[in-house]
Amino acid sequence: MIEFIDITFRMIHVVAGIMWIGNSLLFTWFELNLRKNPEDGETSLGSMNMLHGGGIFFLQKRIINPEELPQRLHIFKWQSYTTWISGFILLVSLFYTRGGTLLLDPSKTDLPAYMGAVISLGSIIGGWIFYDLIWRSPLKNKEWLGLLICFAALIGYSFWLNTVFNGRAVYLQMGAMLGTMMSANVFFHIMTNQAKMMAALLEGKPHDLNLGKQAKIRSTHNHYITFPVIFLMLSAHFPATYGSAWNIPIAAVIIITLAIIKHLMNCYHSLRRWKELLALTFLLGSGIVYLLISGAKANSAATAAPLSPQAEAGANVFTTMGCQACHLPQDGAIAPTLYGLVGREREFVDGSKLTADESYIRESIANSTAKVVKGYAPAMPPYANVLTDEQLDELIAYIQSLSP
Numbered sequence: 001m002i003e004f005i006d007i008t009f010r011m012i013h014v015v016a017g018i019m020w021i022g023n024s025l026l027f028t029w030f031e032l033n034l035r036k037n038p039e040d041g042e043t044s045l046g047s048m049n050m051l052h053g054g055g056i057f058f059l060q061k062r063i064i065n066p067e068e069l070p071q072r073l074h075i076f077k078w079q080s081y082t083t084w085i086s087g088f089i090l091l092v093s094l095f096y097t098r099g100g101t102l103l104l105d106p107s108k109t110d111l112p113a114y115m116g117a118v119i120s121l122g123s124i125i126g127g128w129i130f131y132d133l134i135w136r137s138p139l140k141n142k143e144w145l146g147l148l149i150c151f152a153a154l155i156g157y158s159f160w161l162n163t164v165f166n167g168r169a170v171y172l173q174m175g176a177m178l179g180t181m182m183s184a185n186v187f188f189h190i191m192t193n194q195a196k197m198m199a200a201l202l203e204g205k206p207h208d209l210n211l212g213k214q215a216k217i218r219s220t221h222n223h224y225i226t227f228p229v230i231f232l233m234l235s236a237h238f239p240a241t242y243g244s245a246w247n248i249p250i251a252a253v254i255i256i257t258l259a260i261i262k263h264l265m266n267c268y269h270s271l272r273r274w275k276e277l278l279a280l281t282f283l284l285g286s287g288i289v290y291l292l293i294s295g296a297k298a299n300s301a302a303t304a305a306p307l308s309p310q311a312e313a314g315a316n317v318f319t320t321m322g323c324q325a326c327h328l329p330q331d332g333a334i335a336p337t338l339y340g341l342v343g344r345e346r347e348f349v350d351g352s353k354l355t356a357d358e359s360y361i362r363e364s365i366a367n368s369t370a371k372v373v374k375g376y377a378p379a380m381p382p383y384a385n386v387l388t389d390e391q392l393d394e395l396i397a398y399i400q401s402l403s404p
Contacts, residue, residue, distance in 0.1 A: 005089065005093045006093065006094060009086045009090050009093070013090060016079050016082035016086060017087075017233075019079040020079035020080050020082075020083050021230070023076050024219070024223050025223070025226065028219075028220075028223045028266065030059060030061075032266055032269065034046025034047060034059075034061055035047065035048060040060060040062075043063040043064075043065070044060055045061040045062055045063065046060070046061050047059060047061070063207045063209070064201055064207045066204045066205065067204075073198075075191075075194070077187075077190075077191050080182070080183050080186040081183065081186070083179070083183065084183035087233075091120070095117065096117040096120070096121070102116075102166075102331065102332060103117070103120055103166070103169040104164055105165060105167075105329075105330060106330065107330075108166075109164040115164075116169075119161070119165075120169075120176070123157070123173055123176075124177055124180050127154075127157075127180065127181065128180050128184050130153060131150055132188070134150055135217070135221075140217065151256075154174065154177070154178075155248060155252050158248050158251065159248050161173060162248055166329065166330050167244070168236055168328060170247065171235040171242045171247070172232070172233075174232050174251065175229055175232030175233045178225050178229050181221075181225070182221075182222045182226075185218035185222055186218075189214065189218040190215040190218055190219055193211040193214050193215040194211070196211050197211045197212060224263070225259075226262070227259065227261065228254070228255040228259065232251070237325060239325055239328070241289070243324065243328070243329075245300055246293075246295065250293065253285055253288050253292065254289060256285070257282070257284075257289075260281050261278055261281055261282060264277050264281065307398070307401055308401070310393065310394050311394070311397040313394040313398075314391075314393075314394035314395045314396070314399070315398045317387070317394055317398070318399075321383070321387075321395075323338075323395075326380070334376075335379070335380065336373050336375075338402055339403065340403060341356045341400075341402065342356055342357065342358075342399075342400050343357075344356050346373055347373070348372055348374055349372045349373070349374050354371075358396060358400070361396050361399055362396055365383050365387070365395060366382060366383060366384040366387075366392065367382050368380040368383070369382065
């Protein structure tokens with residue numbers, strides 16, 4: 001049942017997210033490219049012509065006369081709501097229903113498992129309340145200060161979260177908090193202010209642009225958060241980032257880099273060297289992240305017990321074959337952990353059990369569907385014809401060296 005929910009709602013979540021983020025990027029592009037044209041009349045705030053599909057599209061943003069309300073008005077909101085609802089269902093089904101055991105890191109905390117779900121849900125609600133209060137306060141008129149406070153609060157809280165959550169869950173939680181802020185902006189501010197504006201027009205009152213400006217502030221926040229949220233929600237595929245001892249500084253650098261890149265993309269009309277600056281930002285951000293990952297690895301290697309040459313070679317196989325993406329230091333949603341595997345009892349989907357030893361590890365790598373651990377799908381491909389005998393021996397040696 002959990003697997004069915006995962007497949008169904010993950011597909012919904014991804015498609016809805018693509019549509020929502022696509023809308024955000026497109027409408028911001030509209031705003032930045034609209035040009036005042038005297039021929040459009042005094043009520044026009046800007047217009048443009050676009051070529052697509054063999055035809056010319058004319059787009060105009062204008063002040064509406066209450067007596068000339070359009071009969072059909074397209075409103076974009078369900079992409080946002082569907083993204084958040086499907087994401088929350090995935091969070092509950094994959095993490096909360098398992099007592100938070102996939103969120104907490106037993107090597108960091110002795111909190112009871114259910115506290116993982118409590119902390120996660122509390123962070124989502126509390127994060128939105130904090131953010132919303134900041135932008136309802138006088139700080140809304142001091143944009144850079146408000147942004148700095150929000151960013152510092154997110155990173156500071158993530159440092160604390162990293163003392164109880166595993167690295168993958170920290171990144172997931174950061175993404176869930178930012179995604180909730182985005183969707184709540186749509187529900188509580190963007191749609192609400194647009195509804196107030198339309199209600200006033202229906203009453204015959206003049207078009208109030210201030211309501212639209214207030215909604216636009218939140219819409220702009222959503223626009224700049226899109227790239228960081230995409231990274232955080234896909235971060236399960238990047239164990240070198242969330243699995244690093246310096247995972248929070250890495251996340252901070254990535255968020256800043258992606259936000260600057262988005263801003264430079266928005267400035268292509270007004271900033272002459274925007275392409276060069278974008279490339280420089282990408283290279284600088286990537287370089288800092290690489291140095292942080294490498295530095296954390298070097299620091300960890302200096303303090304860790306030395307591996308045998310065979311196990312060290314196996315560590316490279318483990319990385320190059322992408323094993324670390326699924327087999328985390330703790331049991332994950334996709335695969336069980338391999339840390340402390342040797343000597344541990346395994347229970348399988350057919351009800352049988354055995355104590356993990358070298359022969360079991362060898363069989364599980366070569367023919368992964370022979371014995372599937374209870375609670376997991378037979379998702380791992382067999383590596384019998386992928387790895388050489390030498391690589392297989394090296395990988396087994398590395399797995400045997402992993403401490404719980």
